[in-house]
Amino acid sequence: MNLEMFEDKNRFQLIRNRVMRLSDGSIIKQDLLSTLLLINVLTYIIGTMTFMWKSGLNELFQSFISVLLSVMFTINSFLDFLLGKVGEPIYWRPTIVPQLSFSEILSDIGLFLTRFIPCMILLFFINVIFSREKFINEVIKLISSIIVAITIFGEYQFTLSVVLMLIIASSIQFGKGGLFRLLSIFLLFLTPTLNLQKNVKSEQSASTLKIFLWIFSWLTISKIISIWFEIPLEVAVLLVIVLMIRFSLQLQTKNPRLEILLKGAIYFLVFLTVVVSNNTTDEMISLVTVSIAIYFAVDRLFSLYKEIETLVQNDEINYYLYFDNSIDILKQKFLPDELLTSVINDIDDQKLYGQLIIRAELGMKDSFEKILSLVKAQREYKSYQLLLLSIEYKLQKKDNKEFTIINFIEENVHNEILYDEQMILPIEFLVLYGAELKEKKSYKEAINYLSFAEYYDSYKYINSYFDCIRITGDEEELKRLQKKYILQ
Numbered sequence: 001m002n003l004e005m006f007e008d009k010n011r012f013q014l015i016r017n018r019v020m021r022l023s024d025g026s027i028i029k030q031d032l033l034s035t036l037l038l039i040n041v042l043t044y045i046i047g048t049m050t051f052m053w054k055s056g057l058n059e060l061f062q063s064f065i066s067v068l069l070s071v072m073f074t075i076n077s078f079l080d081f082l083l084g085k086v087g088e089p090i091y092w093r094p095t096i097v098p099q100l101s102f103s104e105i106l107s108d109i110g111l112f113l114t115r116f117i118p119c120m121i122l123l124f125f126i127n128v129i130f131s132r133e134k135f136i137n138e139v140i141k142l143i144s145s146i147i148v149a150i151t152i153f154g155e156y157q158f159t160l161s162v163v164l165m166l167i168i169a170s171s172i173q174f175g176k177g178g179l180f181r182l183l184s185i186f187l188l189f190l191t192p193t194l195n196l197q198k199n200v201k202s203e204q205s206a207s208t209l210k211i212f213l214w215i216f217s218w219l220t221i222s223k224i225i226s227i228w229f230e231i232p233l234e235v236a237v238l239l240v241i242v243l244m245i246r247f248s249l250q251l252q253t254k255n256p257r258l259e260i261l262l263k264g265a266i267y268f269l270v271f272l273t274v275v276v277s278n279n280t281t282d283e284m285i286s287l288v289t290v291s292i293a294i295y296f297a298v299d300r301l302f303s304l305y306k307e308i309e310t311l312v313q314n315d316e317i318n319y320y321l322y323f324d325n326s327i328d329i330l331k332q333k334f335l336p337d338e339l340l341t342s343v344i345n346d347i348d349d350q351k352l353y354g355q356l357i358i359r360a361e362l363g364m365k366d367s368f369e370k371i372l373s374l375v376k377a378q379r380e381y382k383s384y385q386l387l388l389l390s391i392e393y394k395l396q397k398k399d400n401k402e403f404t405i406i407n408f409i410e411e412n413v414h415n416e417i418l419y420d421e422q423m424i425l426p427i428e429f430l431v432l433y434g435a436e437l438k439e440k441k442s443y444k445e446a447i448n449y450l451s452f453a454e455y456y457d458s459y460k461y462i463n464s465y466f467d468c469i470r471i472t473g474d475e476e477e478l479k480r481l482q483k484k485y486i487l488q
Helices: 003-009 011-023 027-082 102-129 135-153 157-171 178-193 208-229 233-250 256-276 283-315 317-323 327-333 337-342 349-361 365-378 382-399 405-412 427-439 443-455 460-472 475-484
Strands: none
Touching (some): 011 135, 011 178, 011 443, 027 102, 102 135, 178 283, 208 233, 256 283, 337 365, 382 427, 443 460, 460 475
16 A cells, blocks of 8 residues: 555544544643644744745845836826826836845855754654654654754744744633644645645746736726825725735635635735834824734634634535534534435535435434445445445444444455545544454454554554564564554
8 A cells, every 4th residue: 555645645634643642532632732733833834934035035025016116106107198197108117126145045044054954963863762652752842843943943033922822822722622623623624725736737827918918907997096086006006906816815716725825825914014014103003003903814814714614614524524523513514315316426525425424423324325325326436435334334333233344344345445546544444443353363464454553543453453463473563663652
């Protein structure tokens, strides 16, 4: 089996299970690990962005703004000439020219490497010393990684401020499972989002003429608005930009995940802009204005989280299968058989198999079997074969507690299942199957399935896997397991 492909397809399940395994059922430990994981990712993102900004990106950005302004004022002068307001048009030249120094860039990179190399060496030794999978070891490694990230990038003030605010905000929900839920929601959202580029064909780049016409139209509309409402051109330009961005996001339906990412980037930039550029002549006005702007910027970021949560609820098999299968949510998302039957050939895989999971969780055996038979007759389901088997077994297990996976497999599986073709691997189903094989003393066969215990949420089955390895005499694998885990 291709492990890289397996981990890529099941990333949410693997990270979630590892956090649960390390936490050993403790909600406090789950929240602590979730918080540290989020802070760790955040510090590296902030550090990378600030380093790139200080290493020349700021110069390029200022130059771009200068060029854009020169084009804007040139077109504005041309329009004034056509309207008879000026005798001749004025050609505006950019006031800022990028002054990138190759030696300064090399110096910045050299300074970065002087921090990066020793810090990475230190982090490597920390990971080696605390390599055995254990809660306290994982906490130490995560805290070390956070400190290393802050030290490498040299961004202390902003990064520590963001981290401190995150810690203060998370402390309210600490120990209630909310932080683990937050991590799970982000994982469910980001896992397929990061793979968008793999499934989307690259579009042809726009021609220079199209770009020019777009800019010209934008500035023309801005000019018209400035004349009609008697407002400065700069204000009209910003107004048109905001409206264009907002309407384009509103009409963006093909990629809702991309829409959310764009919204998040815009809200974050607005927040930073307000915080950084808060200088006015009146300190009281500045304080009130900044406070209001910060409130609405933060409010939009929180509302964005609600959009993300709604999206993963509507779009993710994993949400119902491994994360949130509360009865209220399942009933809300349930689609009647008549409706589902009518769209069986058109509905996407996520929603279709999500409906089968809902029926299994609610114990609706007749409805489940009806829809499943239609799926097998009218849909290509081979990529979800193992998932369907696990759901079907779970439903049958409710009626017969003595029913085993071994019996189920013998009755329902007659052809080899190719793991690499599966979109989702039901790890729990495979591990439990391996545990049953171990009880039957089929140790070699059990190993094939119990090996997935390293991706499951309990050390119990890792110990079972270890026992099988010890019985079969695989010394190399035995040493690896002893080195990685604290086994009983």
